Amino acid sequence: MTTRACGTCIWFDSGKSLCRVNPPTWVGVSATLDWCGQWADVDPYVSQLPAVSGVAAAQPNITVTADVMLGCGLISGFSITPVRTGRVAAMISGTLTSSTANSQINITGRHGTGTAPANGAGAVGSVWATTQHYYTSTARDVNGFTVVGGNPSLATGVPAWFDISIASPAGGTTTIADVQSLLFEL
Numbered sequence: 001m002t003t004r005a006c007g008t009c010i011w012f013d014s015g016k017s018l019c020r021v022n023p024p025t026w027v028g029v030s031a032t033l034d035w036c037g038q039w040a041d042v043d044p045y046v047s048q049l050p051a052v053s054g055v056a057a058a059q060p061n062i063t064v065t066a067d068v069m070l071g072c073g074l075i076s077g078f079s080i081t082p083v084r085t086g087r088v089a090a091m092i093s094g095t096l097t098s099s100t101a102n103s104q105i106n107i108t109g110r111h112g113t114g115t116a117p118a119n120g121a122g123a124v125g126s127v128w129a130t131t132q133h134y135y136t137s138t139a140r141d142v143n144g145f146t147v148v149g150g151n152p153s154l155a156t157g158v159p160a161w162f163d164i165s166i167a168s169p170a171g172g173t174t175t176i177a178d179v180q181s182l183l184f185e186l
Helices: none
Strands: 011-013 018-020 035-038 051-058 088-098 103-113 132-136 143-151 160-167 173-185
Touching: 088 103, 088 132, 088 160, 103 143, 132 143, 160 173
Parallel strands: none
Antiparallel strands: 011 018, 018 035, 051 173, 088 143, 088 173, 103 132, 103 160
16 A cells, blocks of 8 residues: 655654644544544555575485485575564475385474585584474385474574485485475564
8 A cells, every 4th residue: 555645744643653734632623534644654564574485306315324404495495584573484395215114214494594505414503393203114115294393583684594404314315305395484
């Protein structure tokens, strides 16, 4: 909505962000009829908060037992710059499989600022979601995964990357595919 200032306004009511032709204390002035428009310098509507999404359809396979980063923070749509509240909700999903039967795959959401880690780098950043534990009963089972969480207190104006770390305690080659993200400020 575009607001206009009334050229005859002489009194500004900061409590209502409106201006009047006359101060409300003048005798004979109706408080309900005396408003002449919203003050031009005041925007009563909150600007739209950022929301981004990204796709990382194919990432290199990972052969690891300890936590390593997937490297999605380097891909467009896996970082966000909060502008107003610093409260960011995050969701990352995809598919996973292992070359080893009866293996557990752990996926943890992580975020940070600065340069995002590459695929296979050691786990870094702050945890933004509870570790998800997946189990493959036979080699090459394909399972879907979703990590949901966020951070209620990120710095505004500072880009933050979001990624996941993967651990496969039983070893084998873990394949993560069809990864997508949704990040938005609340």
